[in-house]
Amino acid sequence: MLDTKTDGVLLDVAIRQALDDPDLRARTEAEPTYAAGLIADARATATAAFAEGDGPALDAAHRTLYAIYAQHAWSPVGAMRDNQHDPTIAAVLAELVRGFEGWLAGFALPEAPPEEPEAFTAWLTDLALHRPMPELPSTGMGDFIRDEITLDQLKEIVAQRSLFFLKEPDPWAMVIPSLHGEAKAGLLDLLLDEYGWGRYDQMHSTIYEDLMGALELETGYDAYAPRTSWQFLAGMNLQNMYARHRRLCRRMYGYIYLVEADSPRAMKNYLGAWDRLGLGDDERITRFYELHVTADEGHQEVALDEIILPVVKAEPQARTDIARGVWEGRVTDELFANHRKDAFGAGRSSLCR
Ligand SMILES: [Fe+2]
Numbered sequence: 005m006l007d008t009k010t011d012g013v014l015l016d017v018a019i020r021q022a023l024d025d026p027d028l029r030a031r032t033e034a035e036p037t038y039a040a041g042l043i044a045d046a047r048a049t050a051t052a053a054f055a056e057g058d059g060p061a062l063d064a065a066h067r068t069l070y071a072i073y074a075q076h077a078w079s080p081v082g083a084m085r086d087n088q089h090d091p092t093i094a095a096v097l098a099e100l101v102r103g104f105e106g107w108l109a110g111f112a113l114p115e116a117p118p119e120e121p122e123a124f125t126a127w128l129t130d131l132a133l134h135r136p137m138p139e140l141p142s143t144g145m146g147d148f149i150r151d152e153i154t155l156d157q158l159k160e161i162v163a164q165r166s167l168f169f170l171k172e173p174d175p176w177a178m179v180i181p182s183l184h185g186e187a188k189a190g191l192l193d194l195l196l197d198e199y200g201w202g203r204y205d206q207m208h209s210t211i212y213e214d215l216m217g218a219l220e221l222e223t224g225y226d227a228y229a230p231r232t233s234w235q236f237l238a239g240m241n242l243q244n245m246y247a248r249h250r251r252l253c254r255r256m257y258g259y260i261y262l263v264e265a266d267s268p269r270a271m272k273n274y275l276g277a278w279d280r281l282g283l284g285d286d287e288r289i290t291r292f293y294e295l296h297v298t299a300d301e302g303h304q305e306v307a308l309d310e311i312i313l314p315v316v317k318a319e320p321q322a323r324t325d326i327a328r329g330v331w332e333g334r335v336t337d338e339l340f341a342n343h344r345k346d347a348f349g350a351g352r353s354s355l356c357r
C-alpha cells in the first residue's frame with residue numbers, strides 16, 4: 005500500500021479536521037506545504053483506492069468524500085458549513101471524484117442502449133432488474149434477509165441505511181433544476197410523495213425515524229456514519245456526486261429509477277424477515293416497508309414514463325448517462341450486499357468498530 009497519510013493521519017481524519025477548522029483559509033495560506041500535502045495525499049489515496057483496490061485506501065477515500073459532501077448539506081446552527089468551498093478542499097474533492105469516476109467506468113454497460121425511446125425504457129427495466137453483473141455476482145442477499153437474517157443483523161442494516169432514509173430523498177432534490185417541462189413535473193410528483201406532500205408525519209424519513217425508535221436505534225442524522233461500512237458510503241457518494249456535478253445529473257435520473265424499481269421486491273423481503281422474527285405485527289416497524297411496496301410500484305412508473313421518457317425524447321444522447329446511472333447504482337448496491345454477505349457469513353458484524 006502507498007503511504008497515504010498526512011502527518012501520520014489518514015486522509016479522512018485530516019480532511020474532517022480541515023472541514024471543522026474555522027481558520028482553514030488562513031492556515032492554508034500561511035502553510036502552503038499543509039495544503040499541498042492534503043492534495044498530494046488525496047491523489048495518492050485515490051490511486052491506491054480506485055486504481056489498485058487497496059481496502060484501507062477505499063475506506064479513507066469514501067469517508068473523505070462523504071465528509072466533504074455532508075458539509076454541503078444539512079446545516080445545524082454553529083457547525084462549520086463553508087470550508088467545502090475552500091480551494092484546497094475543492095482540489096481534494098476533484099482528485100477523489102476523478103478516481104471514483106474512473107473506477108466506475110471500469111464497469112462497462114453490457115451493450116449500447118437502444119435508440120428508440122420506448123425500446124430504451126424497456127431495455128432499462130431489464131438492465132435494472134434482470135441483467136447479471138459479471139464483475140459483482142449477485143449475493144442472494146434478498147433471500148437471505150427473508151429466510152435467515154437475525155434481528156441484530158437486520159438492525160445493522162437499518163442503522164447503516166439511516167444515512168439515506170433519515171434524509172430521503174434529499175440528494176435527488178438537487179437535480180430538480182437540471183430538468184424542465186414534463187420531466188421536471190414528473191420528478192416533483194415523485195419527490196413530493198417522498199416528502200409526504202409537506203406533512204411531517206407522512207414524510208418517508210419520519211416513518212423511518214419511527215422504525216428506528218421502535219428498534220431503540222439512534223435517530224440523529226449520521227449517528228451511524230462512523231460505523232457505516234465504506235461499501236455503503238460508496239452508494240451515498242455516488243448519489244452526492246451525481247447531485248453536485250451537473251454533467252452527471254442524467255445519471256441521477258437512472259439511479260432514481262433503479263431504486264424505485266428494485267424497492268418493492270426488497271421491501272417484501274424485509275417484511276418477510278420482520279414476520280419471521282415475530283415483529284410483523286408492530287406497525288411502527290412494518291409501516292415503512294409496507295408503504296414502499298405500493299408507493300414504489302407507482303414511483304418506478306413515474307421515473308420511467310414521466311422523467312426518463314421525456315428526457316430521452318428531447319435529448320437522445322442522454323440515454324448512455326441514464327443507463328450508466330442504473331448500472332453504477334447496481335455496482336454500489338452489490339458492493340454493500342457483498343460486504344454484508346462476507347461479514348454475516350463469517351459471523352462478524354457488518355458495522356465498523
Ligand atoms: Fe420513500
Ligand SMILES: [Fe+2]
Nearest residue numbers: 264299300303
Ligand atoms: Fe419511492
